[in-house]
Amino acid sequence: MARNLATLVMVVTSLSLSLGHANLYAAEQGDTSFDQLTKVESKKVDELYLKSGADFSHYDTLMLNEADVAFRKNAYRNDYATRGQMKRGMERASVKLKALFDESFREVISEKGNYKMTDQPGDDTLLLEPKLMNVYFVNLDDMSRASNVKVYAESAGEMTLVLELKDSVTGEILARIVDRQEATDWGRLVRQTSVDNHQQSKRMIKRWASQLNDGLMESATRQP
Template identity: 35%
Template sequence: MKRLQPTLNVLLAAAVLCGLGACQTTKQSPIDELSTQEGLERVEVKGVDAVYRRPGANLSPYNKLLVRPVYIEFSKNWKPEQDSALYQMNEPDRERIRQGLADMFAEVMVNELQTKGGYQLVTESAADVLEVRPAIVNLYINAPDVSMQTAGRVRTYTADAGEMTLVVELRDSVTGTLLSRAFDRRNADNMSWQWTNSVTNSAEAKRIITSWADTLRNALDASRGKPS
């Protein structure tokens, strides 16, 4: 996976340690503190747990997007092998789930931002290109029911609830200037997943990622005065 820059590593560690929701109960969380040190201010965005924006930042000059591959990290507490003596989750299994979720994320970004939103997705930096650096952390999948087909190495299980947190940064693709940062956590209260072989079969996970992409598209549209 692509190596994360030191600042994003610190952010992901903070998100993992305080679980975002717990952070919001304190006067100033580690995430708030770091974002403030970087010159960002917290703003309210409907449907997103925490959003920080650089004062005076303007997204209107950007009509193209450079969406980096999403970084995915499981919760340190996710140990599905403890849910069933019949199932052993090994690193290849985890990597298949990561890759499935990453493929889904990329597919949704293309559909929501380029196909529906009209924003060109590119692979090179330029003055009119906004860089999007996404990560999904605290990925936790409850797997109470497990079935295995040993001969074909086909493993099928269901997850009736789970949790994951999105961390995304918007930067000027040329200068690297941080313009905005967002955190959004989805947990068992609003997730009901069915997982079969890989995360790509999860309609609920796709719905959540689509919601995140839609929020980003609306923010870009609003910067241009386009109706939502």
């Protein structure tokens, strides 16, 4: 038990350097998730959970699953003339967001150059399973609105990433990151379009990818 706790301290400290400074307040209190991950503090992400004894040092390849997208419930009920229009708008936005997540995430990993991307599981491959939750854009989809309707808001919207890190062969979950991000708050009413959705979403996704890359690198170099 003592050895497992010591290992957890090392993993938490190293993985969290770019995700935030961590401590063991949760581990000491037995604050674990349903799948026995231990919650630790982070100043960079909202929630960080790690598996005791998880070792990221032998992973040099990342396998990225397609992101799941879930919009905020009832967010667009009054924005469209019919439920059919709303459904089509959400479907179009979901397809675009999934493609943007994959493209932007891979772009950051490639630019960093620390990890390779693959579509096949392997002993040295870490599987990433992203879920975009509570997604809300003020102007979800221009195509579903009347051409003369313009939408103004101080921010394009927000979304929350739930990212699970798993061994690609065994499927064992090693970590979970939960982080909510908002689009740029302009401090004044600005016209919002699907172009703004794209730009703001890309900024958030690239930030998540960069934080993960840097956190894994720190963890890998500090493993015993």
